[in-house]
Amino acid sequence: MNEADDSTTYYEYMLRKARFYSLTEHPERADTPIDSIKTFVTQQDNGYYATNGTCLSPRLNSLMAGAKTCQAARYMSNHCDPRRIVALNHETYNLLLKPINDTELRTIIRRVCLDSSAEQQHMPTTTTSPTAPTIIGDGIARRNDGKYMVYTNAVDFRLVDINDIGLFAYNSDLRVWEVTLAGEKHPIRLKRNINSDMLLALNDTLVRVSQKHIINIVYLM
Incomplete structure (x- = not known):
């Protein structure tokens, strides 16, 4: 005192x-x-x-x-x-x-994703036979091998692991959600019809920290 x-x-x-x-x-x-x-x-x-x-x-x-x-x-x-x-x-x-500001939150999460990308590449993986995906919403499907099919438009999609997802951020100008993946310098734009409820349903490690941001708390542990 x-x-x-x-x-x-x-x-x-x-x-x-x-x-x-x-x-x-x-x-x-x-x-x-x-x-x-x-x-x-x-x-x-x-x-x-x-x-x-x-x-x-x-x-x-x-x-x-x-x-x-x-x-x-x-x-x-x-x-x-x-x-x-x-x-x-x-x-x-x-x-x-509430984060200090949107820009700082995105910078922090992307830096963590990039720093951990090398380690992610050396993690052991298991090979499983293809299985029918579980549809979470129009634009997102979860496969039984733990990977996610995230569509960026009507035909193109990215196959990602939950551990590769660092941040979902809502782009107010384009009115779409974007995902930042480990090892990627720039966010990937998702289909316009994907909403926050669909993203949160992907995994329990995804937590909403603001109206425009959903983070993967795996990167905070």
Whole structure:
């Protein structure tokens, strides 16, 4: 707590105090540190949070999320409108999941895909007889050998393994989803009728992190 008043570390310690007070017989004592934390975060980066609903720094996002969690606990202790509590929890969830920006998220995932491509090429593979594919949607089919047929137009398709998929990103200008594969420098454009539900149905390792991005969490482990 000896850090300067404008230090993020100082307010991270203050968040600990707020959490402690929330569990005591006087939870109202958490109100002051909660308000101080929220004021501090909203003043950073020329008020970036107030405009965008998120922060440039992951630490600030985590700090604001912690303050909102404590505030939700205070609302519960005061028997406030449940809708206010749900709204706070939703804001907290968005803070922890929202990427810093779309460009940075794509760059990170593509770099990881490229770095791991050499290792992927040396992984042992098993040979199985061809089997009928499982149709997930018009444009995507899953084969029983674990590979996916992803159509890029009416006749052309790419045969990919789930471990090769790093990122699905929605191209707002073209209004289509694109996939970034390991070893590929540029994303591959998918058929226009493919939607996010079809992509998420491919495998449990695919997780939506924003409206325009679905990542393969295998690359984060």
